[in-house]
Amino acid sequence: MPHRPEVNLLLVEDNQLDVKIFRRALNSAGLDHPIQVAGNGVEALAALRGEGDDPPVERPNVVLLDINMPRMNGLEFLRELRADPELRNQVVFVLSTSDAEHDRERVYEYNVAGYLLKCSAGEDFVDTVRMLGKYMEKVRLPLH
Amino acid sequence: MSLTTRAALAMAMIVGVSTLAVLWLVIVTHQARLAASLEARLTTQLQIALRQGEAAISSLHREARALADGPVMRAYLADPVGERGMLEARLSGLLAARPELFQARLIDAAGKEEVRVERSDDRLSVTPPSKLQDKGGRSYVAAMLGLKPGEVHVGRVSLNREHGRIERPLRPALRLAVPVFGPDGGRRGGIVFNLEGRALLPPSRQGIAELRAVKPGGEYVLHPDPTREFGMELGTGQGLQREFGVAPGQLIPRGKSATVTRLAGSPESRDRGGAQAEGMARKAEPMLAAAQWFVPKGSEEARLLLVAAAPERAAFALSQKTTRWLVAMILAVVGGACLIAWLLSRTVTRRLDVVARTARRIASGDREAVAEIGGEDELTDMARAFNSMTARLNRMMVRDEETKSLLRLANSEFARSNADLESFARAAAHDLRGPIIALSALRDWLEEALPDPPEDARLHLAEMRRQVRRLEDLVAGLLNHLLLGERKPALTRFEAAPLLRRIVARLRLPAGFRVESRIDTPVITAARREYEVILEQLISNAARHDDRAAGTIHVRLGQEAGALLIEVADDGPGIPPDAHERVMQPLLTLRSRDSGAGSGMGLAMVDKIVRRWSGRVEILSAPPARGTVFRVILPQGAPPPTPGEIAARLAAESDGAPAGAMLAGAGDGPGVAASDRPA
Known part of the structure; x- marks a missing residue:
């Protein structure tokens, strides 16, 4: 069995509490993927492209995207991402509080891998994150 | 066809028809007068003819008497041998002066011819004594020898015969005789003139009148159609009887003055007279005839019935000039009417055009357009009404x-x-x-x-x-x-029973609750998601608001009058009528939050869906009686707009x-x- 590089996570989320919830859920699910956090779409793009001094987020990687954010929200980020020839194959999961059909459809237009619901019941969310871990384990992600 | 043309044509028609009608009326009302006028004309013609005949006879009579009583005759009687030449010359002179005479004779008392002068082939000749005949047995000689002084005998008209044969061309002739007496008063014989019958008679046509002369036996002596004359003598059978079906005596009794009769052509004449096409066409029509007997100088045997006749329609016939004048008049009147109608309706239609043009202008967007027409009549009213309407x-x-x-x-x-x-x-x-x-x-x-x-x-x-x-x-x-x-929402078809089962399972109702269903419409066409929400909310609402731990919820799914019907009935405490409206509003519940009330949005969602489809929610509940029925009526129309x-x-x-x-x-x-x- 060839060596499988660890999947890096980029969490795009402005709310620190949500970041904390996610980290705890990740722990509860027994996952230890490296996590990088971007506060908004602009920061996330910078992280993926490796602008400034930091190198780009290494592949294989998965972006976890919140929709409501300041400066550049999730939809604007996705539009930019899909327009970039380097990043158009980026795997993205959306994490949203909105269960509205309308929001869901708009997001899927940008070919996201899934639309995940943030929910209050602790176990439910841990389940979601566990599924994400399973996904990263089983699904072969693009390397370049 | 424009209104103007139609009006003109209608006017022309009315005028034309009424003109003709008036004309016809005038003819009808004047018919009697016209007929009387024709009768008068015919009578006049008849009188003229009679007088001519009488005058001709009188003139010949005078001539004959002048000869009989004159010096030549006296000289001859005194010396027949010596004066014979004189008498011959006298007779010849008479024949030469009177072309209607073709024979003049002196016949002695025994009936023998003494002197005879005659005209043949336009030459006068004196018959030599050796050729003189004895006419003793002839009726006219006998009549002559019976005459008193001053009297005259006129014989009947008959065709002239030469040597026993009817002379051709036909020559109707008659004899006129006066007696001759000697100086002693003794009868010496008489003078006989043979004369042309036609000389006595008038021409057979005079203007519109036809003249006929009929012998007492019905034979024509004179007729516009010469082939009908002398029907008896020639054996053709033609005559008054044949032509009109009457005998002369029936037409007018003897001695009566002129009378006018209406003669219809007899069927016989039309059938058998067919050989003469000309005659046939004419005799078929009825004629007016004035008739009177003509008795020359009292000679009964020579009497003739004179008939002046004209076709009845001649009374009404208009002369060509009159006709032309009438036609021109009618045409002028009709044409004038046409013109007047055209001008009149033109003034109307021209003003109507103004209104029509204005209407078109308004239609094409010029809303300020006004129809302006002059005058003060119904059209002005119309235009005014039109203007106020458009304004x-x-x-x-x-x-x-x-x-x-x-x-x-x-x-x-x-x-x-x-x-x-x-x-x-x-x-x-x-x-x-x-x-x-x-x-x-x-x-x-x-x-x-x-x-x-x-x-x-x-x-x-x-x-x-x-x-x-x-x-x-x-x-x-x-x-x-x-x-x-x-x-x-998209309309889909789905089965009702499984849907209800799934919803009930998903709701996880408390253990004591049962859902009983009655499904009248197994397959439902609706916006499925919204249908589900309604059912979900109503059922969960029914279970949530029951004050007991157990209950039965009756669900009925059906269809009525083009609308879906959803009924959810519970056996809970019921909803007071004054709260029926409140329960449908968002965030309003009837119970305190802590006692298990829902989100407060369930029935509001049902209400919102139902309103959008123009349906309604009925709540049937009247506490203290238990139970509430929510009845949703959801029209099956096109989906409402978003x-x-x-x-x-x-x-x-x-x-x-x-x-x-x-x-x-x-x-x-x-x-x-x-x-x-x-x-």
């Missing part, structure tokens, strides 16, 4: 446009404020979820941090969990309610209007507000 229409349209633009403005304002309200509510509900989730997570972490909490803290944590769960339900309900109808569509339609309607810009701005509202809002 009123114009005012109405202006007002309508004002109302419309106001309405557009109000609509766009309403749409915008509605959209603002919705986007605010949505964003609020949306943004509330973050803190709720955090609250829930924090509570969990607190529990984790305190593995063995004191009793009251444990209770508080439990209560906190409940309150957070309620908050979450509330927000989720609000959001669902707001999002309802955002998308156009708020986005309504906004778009409003925008399209006000296209170009000042309100449009505002509305277009407002239209973006609900679409972008949900997720693009910065946090």
Whole structure:
């Protein structure tokens, strides 16, 4: 069995509490993927492209995207991402509080891998994150 | 055909017909007079003919008497041998002077011819004594020898015969005889003239009148058609009887003055007279005839019936000149009527044209156009009414446009404020979820941090969990309610029974509750998602509000008069009538929050769906009697428009209007507000 590089996570989320919830859920699910956090779409793009001094987020990687954010929200980020020839194959999961059909459809237009619901019941969310871990384990992600 | 032409034609027709009618009326009313006039003319013709005949006879009579009593005759009687030449010369002179005479004789008392002069081939000749004949046995000689002095005998007209044969061409002849007496008064014989019959008779046609002379036996002596003359003598059978079916005596009795009779052609004449085409056509028509007996100098045997006749229609016949004049008059009158009608209707139609042109101008957008026509009549009234109508229409349209633009403005304002309200509510509900989730997570972490909490803290944590769960339900309900109808629902066909089963299973009703169903319509065509929401909310509502731990919920799914019918009946405590409206409003429940009330959005969602489909919710409940029936009537029409569509339609309607810009701005509202809002 060839060596499988660890999947890096980029969490795009402005709310620190949500970041904390996610980290705890990740722990509860027994996952230890490296996590990088971007506060908004602009920061996330910078992280993926490796602008400034930091190198780009290494592949294989998965972006976890919140929709409501300041400066550049999730939809604007996705539009930019899909327009970039380097990043158009980026795997993205959306994490949203909105269960509205309308929001869901708009997001899927940008070919996201899934639309995940943030929910209050602790176990439910841990389940979601566990599924994400399973996904990263089983699904072969693009390397370049 | 234009109105003008039609009016002119109608006028011409009316005038033409009435002219002809008047003409006909005049003819009818004057018929008697016209007939009388014809009769008078015929009678006059007859009198003239009679007088001519009498004059001719009288003249010959005078001539004969002058000869009989004159010096030549006296000299001859005194010396027959010596004076014979004189008498011959005298007779020859007479024949030469009177072309109608073709024989003049002196016959002695024994009936022998003494002197005879005759005309043959236009030459006068004196018959030599050796050729003189004895006429002793002839009737005219006998009649002559019976005459008293001064009397005259006129014989009947008959065809002249030479040597026993009828002379050709026909020569009707008659004899006129006067007696000759000697100086002693003794009868010496008489003078006999043979004369042309036609000399006595008038011409057979005079103007429109035809003259006929008929012998007492009915034989024609004179007839416009010469072939009918002397029917008896020639054996053709022609005569008055044949032609008109009457005998001379029937036409007029003897001795009576002239009378006028109407003669119809006899059938016999028409049948057998067929050989003469000319005659046939003419005799077929009825004729007016004036008839009188002509008795020359009392000679009964020579009497003739004179008939002056004319076709009856001659009374009414107009002369060619009159006819021409009449036709010209009628044409002139009709033409004049035509012209007048054309001119009259032209004045009307020209003014109508003005109104029509104005109407067209108004139709093409010139709303200020006014029909101006002169005069003071019905047309002016019409134009005035037309103008006031258009003015009123114009005012109405202006007002309508004002109302419309106001309405557009109000609509766009309403749409915008509605959209603002919705986007605010949505964003609020949306943004509330973050803190709720955090609250829930924090509570969990607190529990984790305190593995063995004191009793009251444990209770508080439990209560906190409940309150957070309620908050979450509330927000989720609000959001669902707001999002309802955002998308156009698609109509699908689905089976009712399995759907109901799944919903009941999903609701996880408390153990004591049973759902009984009655499905009248097994396959339902509806917006499935909305149908589900209604059922879900009604059933869960029924279970939630029962005051007992167990109950039966009756669900009936059916269809009536083009609408779907959903009935959910419970056996709970019921809803007082004054609260029926309240229960359908969002966030209003009848019970306190803590006693197990729902989110407060369930029935409001049902109400919203039903309203959008123009249906209604009926609540049948009257406490203290137990039980409530919710009856939903959901029309099966086209899906209702979504708020986005309504906004778009409003925008399209006000296209170009000042309100449009505002509305277009407002239209973006609900679409972008949900997720693009910065946090």
